[in-house]
Amino acid sequence: xxxxxxxxxxxxxxxxxxxxxxxxxxxxxxxxxxxxxxxxxxxxxxxxxxxxxxxxxxxxxxxxxxxxxxxxxxxxxxxxxxxxxxxxxxxxxxxxxxxxxxxxxxxxxxxxxxxxxxxxxxxxxxxxxxxxxxxxxxxxxxxxxxxxxxxxxxxxxxxxxxxxxxxxxxxxxxxxxxxxxxxxxxxxxxxxxxxxxxxxxxxxxxxxxxxxxxxxxxxxxxxxxxxxxxxxxxxxxxxxxxxxxxxxxxxxxxxxxxxxxxxxxxxxxxxxxxxxxxxxxxxxxxxxxxxxxxxxxxxxxxxxxxxxxxxxxxxxxxxxxxxxxxxxxxxxxxxxxxxxxxxxxxxxxxxxxxxxxxx
Amino acid sequence: xxxxxxxxxxxxxxxxxxxxxxxxxxxxxxxxxxxxxxxxxxxxxxxxxxxxxxxxxxxxxxxxxxxxxxxxxxxxxxxxxxxxxxxxxxxxxxxxxxxxxxxxxxxxxxxxxxxxxxxxxxxxxxxxxxxxxxxxxxxxxxxxxxxxxxxxxxxxxxxxxxxxxxxxxxxxxxxxxxxxxxxxxxxxxxxxxxxxxxxxxxxxxxxxxxxxxxxxxxxxxxxxxxxxxxxxxxxxxxxxxxxxxxxxxxxxxxxxxxxxxxxxxxxxxxxxxxxxxxxxxxxxxxxxxxxxxxxxxxxxxxxxxxxxxxxxxxxxxxxxxxxxxxxxxxxxxxxxxxxxxxxxxxxxxxxxxxxxxxx
Numbered sequence: 001x002x003x004x005x006x007x008x009x010x011x012x013x014x015x016x017x018x019x020x021x022x023x024x025x026x027x028x029x030x031x032x033x034x035x036x037x038x039x040x041x042x043x044x045x046x047x048x049x050x051x052x053x054x055x056x057x058x059x060x061x062x063x064x065x066x067x068x069x070x071x072x073x074x075x076x077x078x079x080x081x082x083x084x085x086x087x088x089x090x091x092x093x094x095x096x097x098x099x100x101x102x103x104x105x106x107x108x109x110x111x112x113x114x115x116x117x118x119x120x121x122x123x124x125x126x127x128x129x130x131x132x133x134x135x136x137x138x139x140x141x142x143x144x145x146x147x148x149x150x151x152x153x154x155x156x157x158x159x160x161x162x163x164x165x166x167x168x169x170x171x172x173x174x175x176x177x178x179x180x181x182x183x184x185x186x187x188x189x190x191x192x193x194x195x196x197x198x199x200x201x202x203x204x205x206x207x208x209x210x211x212x213x214x215x216x217x218x219x220x221x222x223x224x225x226x227x228x229x230x231x232x233x234x235x236x237x238x239x240x241x242x243x244x245x246x247x248x249x250x251x252x253x254x255x256x257x258x259x260x261x262x263x264x265x266x267x268x269x270x271x272x273x274x275x276x277x278x279x280x281x282x283x284x285x286x287x288x289x290x291x292x293x294x295x296x297x298x299x300x301x302x303x304x305x306x307x308x309x310x311x312x313x314x315x316x317x318x319x320x321x322x323x324x325x326x327x328x329x330x331x332x333x334x335x336x337x338x339x340x341x342x343x344x345x346x347x348x349x350x351x352x353x354x355x356x357x358x359x
Numbered sequence: 360x361x362x363x364x365x366x367x368x369x370x371x372x373x374x375x376x377x378x379x380x381x382x383x384x385x386x387x388x389x390x391x392x393x394x395x396x397x398x399x400x401x402x403x404x405x406x407x408x409x410x411x412x413x414x415x416x417x418x419x420x421x422x423x424x425x426x427x428x429x430x431x432x433x434x435x436x437x438x439x440x441x442x443x444x445x446x447x448x449x450x451x452x453x454x455x456x457x458x459x460x461x462x463x464x465x466x467x468x469x470x471x472x473x474x475x476x477x478x479x480x481x482x483x484x485x486x487x488x489x490x491x492x493x494x495x496x497x498x499x500x501x502x503x504x505x506x507x508x509x510x511x512x513x514x515x516x517x518x519x520x521x522x523x524x525x526x527x528x529x530x531x532x533x534x535x536x537x538x539x540x541x542x543x544x545x546x547x548x549x550x551x552x553x554x555x556x557x558x559x560x561x562x563x564x565x566x567x568x569x570x571x572x573x574x575x576x577x578x579x580x581x582x583x584x585x586x587x588x589x590x591x592x593x594x595x596x597x598x599x600x601x602x603x604x605x606x607x608x609x610x611x612x613x614x615x616x617x618x619x620x621x622x623x624x625x626x627x628x629x630x631x632x633x634x635x636x637x638x639x640x641x642x643x644x645x646x647x648x649x650x651x652x653x654x655x656x657x658x659x660x661x662x663x664x665x666x667x668x669x670x671x672x673x674x675x676x677x678x679x680x681x682x683x684x685x686x687x688x689x690x691x692x693x694x695x696x697x698x699x700x701x702x703x704x705x706x707x708x709x710x711x712x713x714x715x716x717x718x
């Protein structure tokens with residue numbers, strides 16, 4: 001494999017854990033045989049972007065460019081690309097490469113492949129350089145990791161589906177959520193609001209758990225049948241032993257045992273938020289009722305495409321607040337205060353405009 | 360339902376949390392329409408017996424008679440009993456009654472029924488008295504909760520199958536352990552040694568985790584293919600991400616995250632031991648690999664019968680040390696020191712002999 005040429009593209013980068021994001025440039029490879037080059041139109045702002053920008057996971061190399069909820073338009077394709085042509089809409093999520101031959105890849109679980117390359121914070125095997133995310137004008141991605149976008153949806157509101165969407169869709173599908181089931185969604189944020197929409201679309205009876213009674217109306221509007229204020233022990237107790245599935249979208253510390261007690265026999269609680277500290281789990285809460293506690297990490301490429309197609313058929317997108325590129329630092333602060341309904345999406349046209357501050 | 364007559368039978372009971380077990384008498388009902396009366400020949404000694412005798416779960420009423428690994432011979436049956444006749448072998452495990460009409464019962468999961476009656480520590484609905492366990496000469500049980508015993512097995516060594524056997528068999532079946540799978544058994548005691556035998560019989564590659572290198576030979580003899588000394592971090596690391604299923608049989612505090620890291624994607628770790636304190640679980644250990652942590656509680660009656668039949672076909676029993684009734688207090692102390700290979704079984708003939716000390 002000969003090394004492809006790199007070209008310089010505009011991006012918004014951070015130079016250190018405490019530095020703000022600012023205008024910069026990064027190298028992108030020219031498309032190789034199976035690559036799709038995409039002009040990025042919108043990029044969602046995920047909480048992972050903030051963790052990564054601030055090196056809260058400890059592996060960030062600087063300069064760093066976050067962003068893994070990417071939608072745009074194809075501008076060029078390599079000679080062996082079959083799924084895309086210039087002018088097509090395209091999306092990119094959290095993954096941009098993997099071997100595609102290991103047992104995990106062959107099962108469609110590229111996210112668990114030992115050779116999995118993340119959209120940012122990994123290594124681009126073509127250039128031998130770090131991968132840079134979607135806060136940029138252009139990205140080049142192997143077509144296997146490039147998603148088709150339904151034409152009928154609001155494109156900006158599609159962007160968060162590439163991470164928040166698949167992160168909630170995948171466990172609801174894996175645990176076979178459907179009609180006749182009672183499903184809980186814990187936390188009504190970027191992930192949770194998508195979980196509500198999907199669980200409702202799958203035909204389940206949907207209950208939202210929130211710490212804030214003020215979110216009741218919005219939860220119902222998004223599709224919940226019931227809303228439980230989790231600080232109210234009596235409200236919680238009334239649901240003991242009745243849930244088939246609970247999707248926990250909360251990253252802050254919270255008492256999981258209170259939710260495990262709400263599961264019916266053989267019920268499952270899946271974590272998609274990732275609290276930093278270990279969670280104390282009472283063994284009896286699992287033993288009585290053969291309950292289970294799981295985690296889930298985004299989804300494979302085939303399932304991500306299935307999710308996007310499902311969204312096209314059911315007219316599902318994220319509820320978003322559009323921002324300009326130079327508002328992203330403020331958006332991070334607002335995200336930390338849960339002050340967003342429910343996902344910031346960057347209008348990447350704003351990156352090309354004059355007047356953006358350089359790093 | 361008219362109240363049946365009660366008759367007095369010999370038993371070994373404790374009068375308080377710190378009192379030793381001693382000879383006593385308890386009331387047993389005369390068989391009702393669907394009841395089977397069993398002369399108890401052997402009764403296994405489960406760690407739950409000790410928890411219950413010493414009121415470590417907080418719900419013990421005294422006098423208390425433990426014992427839920429019961430085998431014996433049918434001496435009388437009610438007029439509507441179809442499965443048993445006098446002279447048959449019969450077994451009783453942890454459950455003696457339930458409604459049989461709720462959704463859990465109808466799924467064969469009587470252990471999760473809200474009306475489930477335990478062999479000891481519950482209430483006998485016929486007499487309106489506490490239920491008393493198998494440390495006694497006779498028991499009377501609804502035939503739905505009475506198990507058939509394969510004739511080809513050593514009867515004393517069958518007794519522990521009624522709790523330790525089904526407790527390990529059920530999760531191994533539920534999680535579909537079989538050929539081509541790598542299965543871990545954590546802790547080689549009363550539960551663990553049965554887990555090894557079943558996992559091996561199901562065709563899995565079996566790895567025993569033990570804190571004590573001295574158990575290596577025995578683990579291999581019982582059917583393990585490999586033994587890992589869990590205190591050895593390098594030995595543990597060599598197995599990272601490779602297990603399809605781990606059955607955790609340890610009741611003492613221990614680090615579950617170290618075992619979760621050994622699971623392959625979609626792997627499950629099921630707890631059948633019940634550590635008292637909450638277990639700190641790292642959410643990332645579950646999220647990466649979509650791993651799950653579950654509990655399991657004995658098994659339903661149909662599955663318990665299936666397990667006993669399987670044991671008959673594959674010549675599987677517990678490794679036991681036979682004791683006399685009056686050795687049970689000493690046996691509890693030895694059980695606390697894990698000084699038993701691998702289950703004490705009481706020869707109930709010794710209860711009928713003279714010279715036993717009365718309470």
